[in-house]
Amino acid sequence: MTLKKVKTKKKTAKEKIMFVALELFAKRGYHRTSTINISKKANISSGLLFYHFGSKERLLKSIVEMLLSKLDDIFDLENYSDPNKMLEIIIDRFFESLQKNSSYWDLYMALLYQPDTKKHILEQVISHSKKFRHKIYKLMLKMGNQDPGANSFEFEILRVGIFASYLSNHNDEVLEKARKTMKYKYLL
Amino acid sequence: MTLKKVKTKKKTAKEKIMFVALELFAKRGYHRTSTINISKKANISSGLLFYHFGSKERLLKSIVEMLLSKLDDIFDLENYSDPNKMLEIIIDRFFESLQKNSSYWDLYMALLYQPDTKKHILEQVISHSKKFRHKIYKLMLKMGNQDPGANSFEFEILRVGIFASYLSNHNDEVLEKARKTMKYKYLL
Amino acid sequence: MTLKKVKTKKKTAKEKIMFVALELFAKRGYHRTSTINISKKANISSGLLFYHFGSKERLLKSIVEMLLSKLDDIFDLENYSDPNKMLEIIIDRFFESLQKNSSYWDLYMALLYQPDTKKHILEQVISHSKKFRHKIYKLMLKMGNQDPGANSFEFEILRVGIFASYLSNHNDEVLEKARKTMKYKYLL
Amino acid sequence: MTLKKVKTKKKTAKEKIMFVALELFAKRGYHRTSTINISKKANISSGLLFYHFGSKERLLKSIVEMLLSKLDDIFDLENYSDPNKMLEIIIDRFFESLQKNSSYWDLYMALLYQPDTKKHILEQVISHSKKFRHKIYKLMLKMGNQDPGANSFEFEILRVGIFASYLSNHNDEVLEKARKTMKYKYLL
DNA sequence: AATGAATGAGTGTTCATTCAT
DNA sequence: AATGAATGAACACTCATTCAT
Numbered sequence: 002m003t004l005k006k007v008k009t010k011k012k013t014a015k016e017k018i019m020f021v022a023l024e025l026f027a028k029r030g031y032h033r034t035s036t037i038n039i040s041k042k043a044n045i046s047s048g049l050l051f052y053h054f055g056s057k058e059r060l061l062k063s064i065v066e067m068l069l070s071k072l073d074d075i076f077d078l079e080n081y082s083d084p085n086k087m088l089e090i091i092i093d094r095f096f097e098s099l100q101k102n103s104s105y106w107d108l109y110m111a112l113l114y115q116p117d118t119k120k121h122i123l124e125q126v127i128s129h130s131k132k133f134r135h136k137i138y139k140l141m142l143k144m145g146n147q148d149p150g151a152n153s154f155e156f157e158i159l160r161v162g163i164f165a166s167y168l169s170n171h172n173d174e175v176l177e178k179a180r181k182t183m184k185y186k187y188l189l
Numbered sequence: 190m191t192l193k194k195v196k197t198k199k200k201t202a203k204e205k206i207m208f209v210a211l212e213l214f215a216k217r218g219y220h221r222t223s224t225i226n227i228s229k230k231a232n233i234s235s236g237l238l239f240y241h242f243g244s245k246e247r248l249l250k251s252i253v254e255m256l257l258s259k260l261d262d263i264f265d266l267e268n269y270s271d272p273n274k275m276l277e278i279i280i281d282r283f284f285e286s287l288q289k290n291s292s293y294w295d296l297y298m299a300l301l302y303q304p305d306t307k308k309h310i311l312e313q314v315i316s317h318s319k320k321f322r323h324k325i326y327k328l329m330l331k332m333g334n335q336d337p338g339a340n341s342f343e344f345e346i347l348r349v350g351i352f353a354s355y356l357s358n359h360n361d362e363v364l365e366k367a368r369k370t371m372k373y374k375y376l377l
Numbered sequence: 378m379t380l381k382k383v384k385t386k387k388k389t390a391k392e393k394i395m396f397v398a399l400e401l402f403a404k405r406g407y408h409r410t411s412t413i414n415i416s417k418k419a420n421i422s423s424g425l426l427f428y429h430f431g432s433k434e435r436l437l438k439s440i441v442e443m444l445l446s447k448l449d450d451i452f453d454l455e456n457y458s459d460p461n462k463m464l465e466i467i468i469d470r471f472f473e474s475l476q477k478n479s480s481y482w483d484l485y486m487a488l489l490y491q492p493d494t495k496k497h498i499l500e501q502v503i504s505h506s507k508k509f510r511h512k513i514y515k516l517m518l519k520m521g522n523q524d525p526g527a528n529s530f531e532f533e534i535l536r537v538g539i540f541a542s543y544l545s546n547h548n549d550e551v552l553e554k555a556r557k558t559m560k561y562k563y564l565l
Numbered sequence: 566m567t568l569k570k571v572k573t574k575k576k577t578a579k580e581k582i583m584f585v586a587l588e589l590f591a592k593r594g595y596h597r598t599s600t601i602n603i604s605k606k607a608n609i610s611s612g613l614l615f616y617h618f619g620s621k622e623r624l625l626k627s628i629v630e631m632l633l634s635k636l637d638d639i640f641d642l643e644n645y646s647d648p649n650k651m652l653e654i655i656i657d658r659f660f661e662s663l664q665k666n667s668s669y670w671d672l673y674m675a676l677l678y679q680p681d682t683k684k685h686i687l688e689q690v691i692s693h694s695k696k697f698r699h700k701i702y703k704l705m706l707k708m709g710n711q712d713p714g715a716n717s718f719e720f721e722i723l724r725v726g727i728f729a730s731y732l733s734n735h736n737d738e739v740l741e742k743a744r745k746t747m748k749y750k751y752l753l
Numbered sequence: 754a755a756t757g758a759a760t761g762a763g764t765g766t767t768c769a770t771t772c773a774t
Numbered sequence: 775a776a777t778g779a780a781t782g783a784a785c786a787c788t789c790a791t792t793c794a795t
Contacts, residue, residue, distance in 0.1 A: 030304045032220035035789055046756045110302040113357050116218045127358055162350025169301050170315055234781045406680045408596035411768055422777045486678040489733050492594045538726025545677050546691055610760045
């Protein structure tokens with residue numbers, strides 16, 4: 002086995018563990034997923050997980066970091082000159098992400114409302130929300146919105162409400178209705 | 190020991206278990222709370238919990254039933270003739286409940302977004318939400334609202350958004366701001 | 378409630394417990410049958426079993442005594458003058474009992490070959506077997522059998538072999554074949 | 566520590582558990598033997614038993630398989646040209662096995678007559694019995710026996726009767742007498 | 754980097770038994 | 775005689791973690 006090969010394997014194994022764990026945590030919950038479940042599904046030995054992550058909790062932390070950075074990317078988009086167009090893109094991305102990255106968001110919610118895992122995610126969720134609201138605020142300002150403060154606040158609450166509703170029952174019809182409502186309310 | 194005392198004690202044991210369990214489940218999470226934790230805190234033997242509830246999961250189910258019926262009571266109010274007044278009362282009760290019954294709602298959210306406990310609560314949450322929206326719809330109709338369908342939908346999403354926001358970070362300032370927003374938007 | 382009534386009730390409850398327990402011990406095994414199982418099926422409170430029998434093991438002992446005395450009755454028959462006829466009756470009773478009192482015999486075997494329950498039954502089984510062989514010996518003597526010692530020994534081993542075979546698989550065909558063999562071998 | 570040693574040790578742990586469990590199951594009974602009893606006597610941790618066997622019941626299954634295959638070996642002997650000599654060897658082996666592998670046979674009987682463990686052993690016991698009887702049938706045929714069908718049937722019942730008698734009281738004198746009876750009846 | 758046997762504390766649960774009524 | 779809530783030791787089993795290789 003060459004050095005190259007080994008290095009490749011290392012990376013692969015670590016990533017495989019993270020993706021398998023993310024999937025299982027989202028599907029069955031963190032506490033109902035044992036490290037042996039993960040290592041079996043990832044086709045690695047039970048020891049390797051601890052070699053790479055040290056503990057189950059630190060594996061979770063790694064996953065949370067990955068998850069949040071991935072979700073960050075979704076809303077980090079190049080600036081369009083047209084704020085109205087841009088707001089539409091943001092709304093669309095936000096709704097698409099809910100459906101496409103469903104298991105990411107499921108885990109996100111599970112972690113956020115579970116007392117013992119909240120600590121891993123809350124702080125970043127709050128700052129995420131603030132950043133997001135600020136972005137909407139600036140867009141609304143550009144769009145000539147009369148009260149961008151109040152409206153971006155309302156926008157953010159609606160966003161969270163849509164998240165919370167959809168992620169509890171995964172009702173696609175209601176989601177589509179909510180998307181139309183958002184566009185109708187906030188786009189020119 | 191009088192007969193009265195004994196009777197009271199008997200009643201208490203089962204209830205004590207439920208209240209202690211509710212508290213611990215809300216504070217530490219269902220999986221981090223062992224039945225031994227519960228029985229120690231409730232000052233009863235480890236066996237009694239199973240004598241009364243059969244299993245940890247059925248204890249949870251009993252708690253969920255109690256919790257949902259208590260929350261039901263909050264929004265079951267006698268009819269006022271003035272729909273505007275009534276909507277205000279509903280909004281106020283809803284905000285007050287969030288703060289007063291904080292640990293109920295924490296547990297509610299934890300159960301709703303945890304894959305393995307969701308089944309105990311989801312169905313009732315959906316029907317609650319429908320009933321609640323319908324109540325708002327009728328009030329808006331009475332109040333002469335132009336589009337009670339769309340507005341009660343939006344109202345319900347905002348309600349959920351406020352829940353989800355507040356129960357993640359327990360920020361009372363934001364909650365107060367949201368209350369004002371709700372009243373400003375929906376009351377005449 | 379009159380004194381009479383109470384006395385009647387007492388007897389009934391105790392007997393009910395014994396019969397239900399016998400049935401359950403035979404069907405599920407002694408260790409897989411809990412005292413609560415018994416009391417539920419007998420429609421009495423869990424405490425009453427202990428009031429009457431003191432412990433699960435003493436309940437078993439009572440059952441064993443009843444069982445052995447009942448089985449004793451089967452082979453205690455009035456003397457016929459014709460020894461050949463009598464031997465035929467014995468053989469028939471023995472085969473009939475196997476099929477009719479199946480659950481008695483199942484329990485009998487379970488107790489006999491289980492290390493921790495053997496003590497309750499072994500001694501009586503041995504004396505039972507000796508008495509039975511002696512009865513056969515005397516009949517064979519009367520019937521002019523050349524070597525009643527050897528033949529009654531063989532008879533008893535065959536009897537036990539038939540028991541053991543039938544009670545392991547409850548195969549009625551083989552049992553019938555064995556009955557014919559016994560009659561053919563030992564009746565004139 | 567050499568590689569050899571380690572390999573040996575690894576092999577031993579699983580086997581040690583099986584042999585200790587076999588011994589304890591035979592001596593105290595399956596239900597009176599806890600997995601903790603086994604792991605303590607085998608000098609291993611309580612978890613290792615479950616690592617290797619998954620459950621107490623599957624440990625029992627493994628033991629039953631081993632036990633039955635060992636007992637199979639006893640009666641699998643090379644063909645002698647002299648069927649009379651061969652039948653004698655079979656009879657001798659069978660009696661010797663009863664005394665030498667006493668605890669195997671004790672467990673065998675305990676499992677066979679206990680409702681909840683019967684399922685692990687009954688099927689194989691029946692097929693063993695059929696195979697064994699067929700072997701005797703063929704030998705009797707070779708020996709010029711007039712009615713090998715009836716006689717091999719009787720032989721098998723006697724064999725079972727001797728088993729059942731001996732394994733209930735472990736009376737060596739009676740066993741010796743039975744051996745003589747068998748040889749006298751069936752050898753030329 | 755990778756394995757997998759081994760550990761041991763902890764978990765939910767069962768159950769014979771007690772006892773106040 | 776009868777109830778049934780209450781006990782607590784025991785049980786089978788799980789699982790994060792360690793470590794020799």
